[in-house]
Amino acid sequence: MxxxxxxxxxxxxxxxxxxxxxxxxxxxxxxxxxxxxxxxxxxxxxxxxxxxxxxxxxxxxxxxxxxxxxxxxxxxxxxxxxxxxxxxxxxxxxxxxxxxxxxxxxxxTGEREAYLGYLGVINTIALKDCLIFDLGGASIELTLVRDGESVHSVSIPIGAVTLTEKFNMQGNIDAIVLQDCLRYVKKKLSDIKWLREIDVPIVGIGGTARNFAKMDQRAESYEFSKIHNYIISLHSFNTLYTQITTRTSANRKKIAGLSSERADLIVAGAAVIRTIFDISGSLSMTVSGCGLREGLFFEYYAKYMHMDKPRFDDILDFSINNFIGTLGTTINCTHYDQVTRITGMLFDQLKVLHGYGGRERLLLMTAARLHDVGKIINFYDHARHSAFMIGHAPLYGLTHREQMIAGFIAGFHHGISRKTLRAYRYASMATAGDWDMIRKLSTLLALAEASDLTYEQIVKDIHITLAENVVVLVLTTIPGATYNAADYEMKQIVKQFKKEFGAALILVWK
Structure with missing residues (x-):
């Protein structure tokens, strides 16, 4: 340890x-x-x-x-x-x-600061091409990422504190002073040739970027308070920018979500981000809650683990494994692996019936790998607890909506429950189409869970035959296995399967 x-x-x-x-x-x-x-x-x-x-x-x-x-x-x-x-x-x-x-x-150095920020982002946000900026009080670091690699980086000695002092922007904002500040920042950034019209999303690190996320979430009545990986469109940023730069100092402090500690610095910070949007041609900003500190940790962790590089090839897979590891011995990994394996086989062999692709499969596999984590809270209603834990766990590589969907899929692995839906406050983050998918995929997870009811991993293989309105599921067991309990439990889901997929399900054991 x-x-x-x-x-x-x-x-x-x-x-x-x-x-x-x-x-x-x-x-x-x-x-x-x-x-x-x-x-x-x-x-x-x-x-x-x-x-x-x-x-x-x-x-x-x-x-x-x-x-x-x-x-x-x-x-x-x-x-x-x-x-x-x-x-x-x-x-x-x-x-x-x-x-x-x-x-x-x-x-x-500024260059090392940029690199550490890059490590913090690349290991926690699934963007292969982006422009990372880390706006601090006295400097800004910019890193251009192509195919996951840092190809250009630079540190410029301008920041929210130094710009605020240089242009005296703490109080009410004069339009001429604001334009002077914008011209100054643009001149500083325009000297960076590789920054122009790069046509990639921008990723913001630092207090100013995080504060814009909080303001946008309040403006949009966004239910989920998580900042990391929150996306702000250029249109939404411009709306907030106008409010920030046209209000009096007293009224600016009343903007919902604006930190009182940052109210005097937000104008200068906004000017920098506005300029980055303009020069880069980006249409959105992803806000990162991870940056320099996480970069320092990943660098240390890589050395501690004797890794070749301080980067994870699959950030979702790594973060799921890490989260499971933090839960200790309460996790039955053999059961989790069996349920995940059978779930994947069901998804793949029923693709003609459901029509979903790789992204939906990823969400289902995430739900399967973590479907029982709620037991650490309470065995009773553990599916509902699992939904909440998955939705709020430090998982990387999924959008906010996707992470919630994975949680919902796991939440219904003991059957579709209105009680679970009513109890979960983030239900509106999923669309009607999402809910149709959630019900279908949670049915597959429920079947896989039922097949390992006794935690003996008796199912070795499955094979599905599709006929008109009939699905024949043949389950091959390990020699000498007793499958009565699993058969009984799976048959409890046959009615739900017919409702979601429009086909009768027949179970055959061999």
Missing amino acids: ENLAIIDLGSNSIRFVALRIADNHSYSLQYQEKESIRLGQGLNQTGILSEEGMHRALTCLNVYKHIMEVMKIDICVAVATAAVRNAANGSEFLERINAETGITMKII
Whole structure:
């Protein structure tokens, strides 16, 4: 087991996370803390970190040191970014941190900051081609990703704090000042030749991007509060941008979802994102809740696991395995694997009947692999608990809607239940067509679950024959198997199968 802390000392905020790598190699977040310390405030004018900002940082760091002692954390990866990197007294401040707290902190370059942000995104969002930007208080890092690889990256010393101070944009916004800021940012970004008209989605890291996600979710009455992998269209961004840049300072603070801590910085941040949209030609922004800290962790985890590279080839598969690993010995992996195998065979051999493709299969397999996780809460109603857990688990590679659909499929693996539907608040995230698919796929999962009712993995193979309005399911068992219980349980689903697929189901055991 390994306990690890990561500290990210930025220009606007300081963040602390504690993670644990278990003996089974699964990892989990144990603790998180974030404070707005405005370390970079005044840096534009003085070129040094202010005593007030350093004091705020040290206060937090002393708290984090105590937390590490309580949690028995021996390994701390601590980095400082643009504010400390650009300040004349940055190195001196790190020496002071070490002397007062015992924490050893390193300044990282802008290029390394961009790379770590890339690792945080590429391991948690299923985009092979995109432009990643990490907008901080004193710098912005941009990385162009093609086919999953970082092909270009750059760090530019402009950020939400420094731009706000440079153009005095804390209060009411003058239209001329805003245009001056936009021209300044555009000039800085236009010098990057590979950035023009790249025609890929943009992925935003940092407080400004996250705050836009929160505002858009409130504006859209979005039921799910998850920020990571939330997508904002260009149209929605422009609507929010207009509100932010035309309201008075007092009215701007009333925008639903806008953090009070960021109300004075949001205009400058919005100007940067607006410019990125314009120059790149992108039509949407995916907001990432994962960035530098996650990149640092994945880098550490790769070394700990002796991996060739700090990247996962299949982020959904890895995150499902990791989530199962965090649940401990309560999981019957042999049963899970058997149900998943039979579910996949049913889906593939009934494709003529249901007509679904690879993406739907992926959602069904996700549901199958995690269908019983709700037992960790309570055996009774565990299918409903599984639905909630799957919908909120740290799974990567699915959209919000897809993750919810996988949860719904698992939620009905003991039969279609109106009780489950009424109890689940996110039902409106699925369309009528989605619900038709959910009912069909959950029926297949229910059949697979019933075939392993006794947890003996008696079904070795299946073969399906389709005739007019009749499905003959032949189940081949292991030698000497007793299949009475499984046969009885599967026959309880025959009526549901007929309703969903319009065909009679006949079971044959051999």
